[in-house]
Amino acid sequence: MKKYLSHYRALVMLGTPLIIGQIGVVLQNFADTLMIGHHTTVELAAASLVSNIFILGLLMAMGFALCMTPLIGKAYGQGDVASIGSTVKNGLAVNTLAALVLMAVYTVLYFFLDKLGQPDELLPYVRPYYLIxxxxxxFVCWVNGLKQLFDATTDTKTPMWILLGGNALNIVGNWLLIYGHCGFPEMGITGAGLSTLAARVTMFVAIALCFAFSGRHRGERAAFRKSRVCRGEMRSLIVLGTPISLQMGMESGAWSLCSIIVGWIGTNALAGHQIMLTISQLFFQFYYALASAVSIRVSHFHGQHDYTAIRRTAWAGCHLNFMIAILVSVPVIIFREQMGFLFTSSPKVAAEVASAIVPLIIYQFSDGLQCTFSNAMRGLAYVKPVMLVAFLSYFVVSLPLAYLFGISLHGGLVGVWFSFPFGLTIAGVLYYYFYHRRLLSLEKTE
Incomplete structure (x- = not known):
């Protein structure tokens, strides 16, 4: 284990701000769910539907930000500041394009919300929240793009503070606008949407100002000014980002489409599903943030052609994620009967949550495994297989099983959630296989 000690230490130092920042992102959703749930159960179900519709597109758009990390990290490892500046400028252009496409798609979808087979009582709450x-x-896409510059150059603390500040602003805004405190009108779910919008705009302004005036990033800023938006480089980023986007979209899509399946079961099941997603996303952010640190360090070592360090970094990240899986699982199992009441006063919804905790715990190790090695592949800029693995794991395996267990076999919400361990385990094993094969190929070439 001694050979991993330095990598444990480096990953913890680099990954801790990432974990805190990612928890800040989840806490924004957590706060919305918690505070909306204590307003009305119907609004909680409406928020669940909208959140799961949007998270699919936002995660797909994030793929075009995350593709910047291996390029910036590799250039950082080689000391190539000019390439960093060019990647950031063209990456922001690609992310702007992704945002415009996404907005066009969601605008069309808005006119078909009543065709999704959801309870009619939800639509008056869904529509304004959707538009906000x-x-x-x-703003989400621009923050994601700029964040890659800070993260890939090991300045992970700056985005952490920005994300935490945005989360605090969102919670205060929720308190004022959902419940109508301090003279503000009681707006319920619409107030939660306006608060989230204000937080996202503020975070973009903050991270843009940090890039514009930070002394640490003076060199990258000068290179950014000198570089130009180039079709060839944008095309390269799109080619690299598309598999990551599709991977994240299909992974998230399985959960989002499951929300529609759960909606066929009933409003209480859908509200419980939203609470379970919030808990699951909190766990996932630990794994994903640490795995992002793996990706950053792998990209640095890739630029230095140090393949032994790449292998040790990936396994060190896997060990740490397994340890996290144990730490988060124990208290949730112990307090599973009480978890639902953190979000709602409805005993029926809390009972749905308690029943779905068991499959959630079962797949934690698989989730840590697939996070670590998919991000190790991203650090190597080897991303084509990830979309195929995601399609097989989530659409061929998880989604049909969710319908089978939840609807056909009348398993309800817990049946839907028992489909996830199967897909995540297959994903983890296949990501490791492709990562290992790629690393062997690079070592032989070297």
């Missing part, structure tokens, strides 16, 4: 989320899309 639509407006916020470009």
């Amino acid at each position: 989320n639509l407006v916020s899309i470009p």
